[in-house]
Amino acid sequence: MIPAELTGILAQRLDTAQTSRRDTPSLADSHEYDIDDAYAVQAALLALRVARGERIVGVKLGFTSKAKMAQMGVSDVIVGRLTDAMRIADGDEVDLSRFIHPKAEPEVAYRLCRDVDLDDPLTDIESCVDAVAPAIEIIDSRYRDFRFTYTDVVADNTSAAGYAIGPWRPVESVANRAVRLRTATADSVGSTAAILGDPVRALHALLDMCRRRRIPLKAGQVVLAGAATAAVPLVPGVTECEVAGLGSVAVKGFR
Secondary structure, three states: OOOHHHHHHHHHHHHHHHHHHHOOHHHHOOOOOHHHHHHHHHHHHHHHHHHOOOOOOEEEOOOHHHHHHHHHHHOOOOOEEHHHHEEEEOOEEEEHHOOOOOOEEEEEEEEEEEOOOOOOOOOHHHHEEEEEEEEEEEEEEEHHHHHHHHHHHOOOHHEEEEEEEEEEEEEEOOOEEEEEOOOOOOOOEHHHHHHOHHHHHHHHHHHHHHHHHHOOOOOOEEEEEEEEHHHHHHEEEEEEEEEEEOOOEEEEOOO
């Protein structure tokens, strides 16, 4: 376990990278730290943002594809937090200069309708969800040359940078739905099956991780279940995610 003082120093380093739009070398290049340390750095990083007036409004999952887990040599999903400063309205413009090297991912979003009791072993997280929607997540690793370790990603709040959500619909199964992500330079096609085989499984994985990491899940919060295709660079112009039978969501990037 790294000292609390070092936890704060590493969190400040990542926060400075984000606020200054200047990348930073992998933390693992200069420090040995484990996954518990990484979540402690993430918590300290979020505390800095909250101290500036941001509110935590949701959570996001990473490593929800078997291929990504294998690439990183892990068997668990990872969890990051969303703040209100990351929220982008459907169809709104987004200034790409606020990021370092942003990428877009097509996702499925869920909305929590009640607080989730992490201490009740009988908690049914599916009953705590009342709506589902298409979403775009903007990820922006703060690490130089995209060189990072598993613990680096967790410490960096799982690269969370922005998100947009389309119209909410009453919760329904979105298993094996076709997904399309279009940008000015890319057209990616995939399936919601890439999200742990079925996005609803991401909710159960989330509950398990939040129990272990003591991450609260509150009514009204958004859950980004994971990416349905590989991330693509976010470029000027319209970026649109369409999920079959669920609808679409778009943002318009500019510099």
